[in-house]
Amino acid sequence: MKQITNDVELSYSIIKEKDHIIYQKGEKKIEIPSNFIIKEFPVLSSNEAITEYFGIVFEQPIYVGEEQEVKLYVKLPLDIGIYVSDGSNYKLIDVIEIYTKKYALYGTIGEGVIYRYWKTNAYLERPIHSANEALTLIEIINKAGSIGSVSKIIFNSKFFSLYFKDEKFYGEIIRVTRLQKGLALVRPINKPTIEGAEIIPTTVSKGIGGQFEMRFGT
C-alpha cells in the first residue's frame, strides 16, 4: 500500500523501543506494547464525534431525466488514521487531519441531521486523483416521473468502505435512487468504484447497510 504521508507534512512520530512502541503527536503520547503494530490507513475526512453523515455538495446541480440513470465520479477527502493492530484487528487511536472540515444542516432545524460538508466537482469521465483523495462512483437512478436535479448527496459514512489499487484509494459505489420529487434513497452498495480494488482492512467490518433517506430534497 502506498505511503499516504509522502506529500503531506506531518508532525507525529512512531518510536520503537525495546518492549513498547511510542506514538507521539504534539503533547499527545501513546505507549503500546511491542506485540502490537501501529499502521496508517486513510479515513474519510470527517469527525464521528460530530456526525456520521457525509454530504457531497456538487458545484453544479446534476440533472437526470425521467427513468434515466447517470454515473459520475467525485473525489472525496481522506485524512490519515493511525491504527493500533494485533495483525487482524484494528483500533483507531488518532487522526491526522489534512483537510479543514466544514459541516452543514440537512433538513429542518427540528428534524434535520448535521453532515460533513464537502463541496466538489462531479466528473463524467474518471479523473486523475491524488493520494489524499478517494475516487468514488455515484450512480443516480431517477425513478420519479419527472426530471430531477441533484445538488447534494448525503450518506452514512459508517457504512462506507475504502479500497485501494495501484497505490490509489477508491470509495464504495454510492447509489442514489430518486423515488419522487424531494425524496431519494442513498446507500453504499458494497462494491468498489473500480474492478479489482482491495478493501482497506480497517473498513472490512462495515458491510452492507446504512441506507439514508433524503426526504428534504436533493
Add this chain to the structure above:
Amino acid sequence: MISITLSDFWNYIIQYEVIVEAVIAIVITVFIAKYLTVLIRRRLHEKVPLHIISNINKLIYYIIILIGIAIAVRLLNIPGVTLTELLVAGGFTAIVIGLAAQQTLSNFFAGVLLMTERPFKIGDFINYNDNIGMVVDIGLLSTKIQSWEGYYIRIPNSSLFSSPLINYSNSIVRLVRVQFVIPYETDVNKVIEALIKEFDAQWYVLAEPAPTIFVAQFGENGILIEARAWTAGKTWFDYTQTCLK
C-alpha cells in the same frame, strides 16, 4: 392485639429450625433480587439508559426484599402476628408514611415521569431557574447537575417536572448572535466581507444555513452590526467561547 406468654416465647425459641428457614428465605430472596437486577442490567443495557435501569433495579430489589421479609415472618409464625395483620399494619403504615412524605412521593412520581418523558439525559446541559450545568444523575427523588464552576446542585424531581426547563443539548443546531459597534468612518462592506471570510474558515460555523451579517442600527456611538451564524448543537460551546474572544 399482640400478647406473648413465657411458654409461647420458649416454644418460639426452640423452634430454631423455623428461624433457619426464615433466614434461608431472606437469603434466597436477596439472591433472587440480586440475580434479577443483574439480569435486567444485562438485558436492557443497550436499549435503556443506565440511570433508568439503575432506578428500575432499585425498585425491583426492594420489592423482592419486602416479599422475602413477609415470607420470613410467615415462616416464623410469631404468636399473635399473622400475615393478614402484618399486611393491614403495613397498609396503615403506608398511609401514615404517605401523608408524612407527600413531597417525597411527589418527587418519586415526578422522577418516574421524567424517566418516561425524558426531557433530558445524563450528560445534557440544562438550565433550571438559572442553575446551569451538566446532568450527572437522574434519581428517583432528585436530579443532580454539575455547574460550570464544578459544584453539584441537587434539584427535586417534582420541581424539574413542573417548571420550565431549558435543555441546551437537545438541539441539532443552534443560532449564535453577536452584536458589536463599529465607528462611522469604518467601511461596513469590508467588515462584513472579513466576517464572512472568518466564518467560512471556522469549522464550527455551519456552511448551511449560511451565516448572515447585517447593519442592525445606526446608533449614537457608531453602526451596530449583527452577525448570526448556525452551529451544531454539539459544537455550540466551542463556538461561543471563540465569539467571546
